[in-house]
Amino acid sequence: MPKPATSRTRELIFGDLWEYDPAPETADPKLKSRYDLFINGKFTAPKSGQTFDTINPANEAKLAEIAVAGADDVDRAYKAADKAFTSTWSKLPGIERGKYIYRIARLLQDRAREFAVAETLDGGKPIKESRDFDVPMAAAHFFYHAGWADKLDYIAPGRRVQPLGVVGQVIPWNFPLLMMAWKIAPALAMGNTVVIKPAETTSITALKMGEIFQEAGLPPGVVNIVTGAGETGAAVVNHPLAKKIAFTGSTEVGKVIMKALAGTDKKLTLELGGKAANIIFDDAPLDQAVEGIVNGIFFNQGHVCCAGSRLLVQESIADEVLARLKRRIAVLRVGDPMDKNTDIGAINSREQLAKITRLVASGVKEGAEIHQPACKLPAKGFYFKPTVFSGVSMSHRIAREEIFGPVLSILTFRTVEEAIEKANNTAFGLSAGVWTDKGSRILKMSTELKAGVVWANTYNKFDPTSPFGGYKESGFGREGGRQGLLDYGQLVG
Ligand code: NAI
Numbered sequence: 015m016p017k018p019a020t021s022r023t024r025e026l027i028f029g030d031l032w033e034y035d036p037a038p039e040t041a042d043p044k045l046k047s048r049y050d051l052f053i054n055g056k057f058t059a060p061k062s063g064q065t066f067d068t069i070n071p072a073n074e075a076k077l078a079e080i081a082v083a084g085a086d087d088v089d090r091a092y093k094a095a096d097k098a099f100t101s102t103w104s105k106l107p108g109i110e111r112g113k114y115i116y117r118i119a120r121l122l123q124d125r126a127r128e129f130a131v132a133e134t135l136d137g138g139k140p141i142k143e144s145r146d147f148d149v150p151m152a153a154a155h156f157f158y159h160a161g162w163a164d165k166l167d168y169i170a171p172g173r174r175v176q177p178l179g180v181v182g183q184v185i186p187w188n189f190p191l192l193m194m195a196w197k198i199a200p201a202l203a204m205g206n207t208v209v210i211k212p213a214e215t216t217s218i219t220a221l222k223m224g225e226i227f228q229e230a231g232l233p234p235g236v237v238n239i240v241t242g243a244g245e246t247g248a249a250v251v252n253h254p255l256a257k258k259i260a261f262t263g264s265t266e267v268g269k270v271i272m273k274a275l276a277g278t279d280k281k282l283t284l285e286l287g288g289k290a291a292n293i294i295f296d297d298a299p300l301d302q303a304v305e306g307i308v309n310g311i312f313f314n315q316g317h318v319c320c321a322g323s324r325l326l327v328q329e330s331i332a333d334e335v336l337a338r339l340k341r342r343i344a345v346l347r348v349g350d351p352m353d354k355n356t357d358i359g360a361i362n363s364r365e366q367l368a369k370i371t372r373l374v375a376s377g378v379k380e381g382a383e384i385h386q387p388a389c390k391l392p393a394k395g396f397y398f399k400p401t402v403f404s405g406v407s408m409s410h411r412i413a414r415e416e417i418f419g420p421v422l423s424i425l426t427f428r429t430v431e432e433a434i435e436k437a438n439n440t441a442f443g444l445s446a447g448v449w450t451d452k453g454s455r456i457l458k459m460s461t462e463l464k465a466g467v468v469w470a471n472t473y474n475k476f477d478p479t480s481p482f483g484g485y486k487e488s489g490f491g492r493e494g495g496r497q498g499l500l501d502y503g504q505l506v507g
């Protein structure tokens with residue numbers, strides 16, 4: 015009898031994948047060789063005189079130099095935002111604020127291709143995603159909130175709502191432009207002004223938005239963009255003029271921010287990590303479910319806080335689902351993010367690639383079975399093969415920790431109760447997915463799952479009107495919809 019392997023690597027060989035001709039996107043991203051801080055409506059050199067390089071993770075080539083904002087630059091930004099709040103923005107009627115926000119949305123649409131290419135170059139995501147998802151969705155958030163700006167009297171019937179003042183915002187690298195839109199659009203609609211810090215690996219589209227704010231004639235100081243790493247982020251979070259902090263990023267930094275703000279009167283919303291369960295019952299339409307699962311975890315290289323990184327599959331269909339997933343990942347195209355046919359682009363940074371590699375190695379070591387296709391990865395740049403683990407148990411690190419990469423862990427269950435128990439057995443609670451033919455089961459699951467978003471027979475669907483946010487260590491506060499907008503105001507009267 016062959017000795018059972020505790021872990022082994024199985025490469026899937028499906029013969030040669032038909033090669034498409036290269037189909038590179040050619041639009042000009044109109045990059046500058048150097049980007050300064052955007053403060054009080056102008057691009058301005060940092061007091062420190064320091065810059066850092068931003069690279070293209072697809073080939074490690076330098077794209078531009080970005081200014082490092084020190085504490086005095088952050089202070090200048092807050093002072094400009096505070097002045098803009100008291101002297102102009104909070105005094106403007108909502109209908110006038112709305113016009114500026116509409117203009118921003120329209121200008122972003124006008125320059126959509128250019129922004130999509132810049133986003134892909136700086137962050138590594140496939141061009142088809144930045145072109146078809148990130149940029150249009152960012153514009154949609156500005157449009158949606160522009161519509162609210164003159165209707166705030168209806169947001170909380172019988173109550174009046176007021177802006178908070180200057181809000182400080184720190185955002186991550188997985189959806190650089192979209193996270194900026196999620197944060198800025200509601201803040202401006204409500205009448206606040208902003209100091210925002212993009213992530214250090216992906217500052218370019220944020221700074222290009224500075225150009226759009228200028229084109230839109232947005233009053234100086236209404237939005238200020240400061241760039242740099244964690245130290246700059248800490249200066250944004252701790253500035254005394256901030257009335258609210260909104261953060262999206264790691265749970266670790268979220269906790270640091272919570273501690274720093276304890277005892278102050280600053281409002282705080284946190285959107286942190288996730289370890290979402292995608293739950294597939296034996297009556298689910300399998301073709302759609304497999305597509306949804308693949309989209310749920312391989313979309314944007316798995317750099318998605320609500321990624322469906324745990325697949326809970328009913329035992330009776332587990333073998334069938336695994337076989338279909340293996341067939342599907344064998345034909346995913348991994349490589350140059352600028353190619354229009356690429357499904358999985360570059361991992362955002364060397365650090366993130368190291369983290370994914372480490373966690374995948376722990377899965378193998380702890381005895382899960384790894385499945386990867388035979389695809390070739392480009393020699394330069396940061397890439398990781400789409401990876402599926404079967405035979406995973408809840409005690410494995412790959413089932414508990416956020417990997418933030420294209421790695422799916424499969425666990426099985428027998429009953430509805432067991433599925434709910436396993437899905438909720440996590441420190442996080444951002445999202446979940448349910449695949450079943452039964453409406454009543456969808457309702458039961460969505461009530462019992464401790465997750466801010468539950469998708470049914472679909473995954474990763476976004477809309478500016480639906481609030482998004484977490485339970486437990488995934489954070490608190492909502493973004494999008496009426497609820498998200500209310501997090502940027504205070505109810506008075
Ligand atoms: P991070 O939390 O360090 O970075 C997010 C943002 O916070 C960046 O703009 C960064 O400059 C800023 N920042 C860092 N330290 C700060 C501090 N002390 N005070 C204020 N701002 C600070 O995340 P990182 O290291 O880039 O990624 C690590 C892991 O976090 C990822 O592997 C992933 O698991 C998770 N993550 C989750 C995200 C989400 O959307 N929920 C987004 C990005 C990362």
Ligand code: MG
Pocket residue numbers: 068069070071135136137215216217
């Ligand atoms: Mg970059």
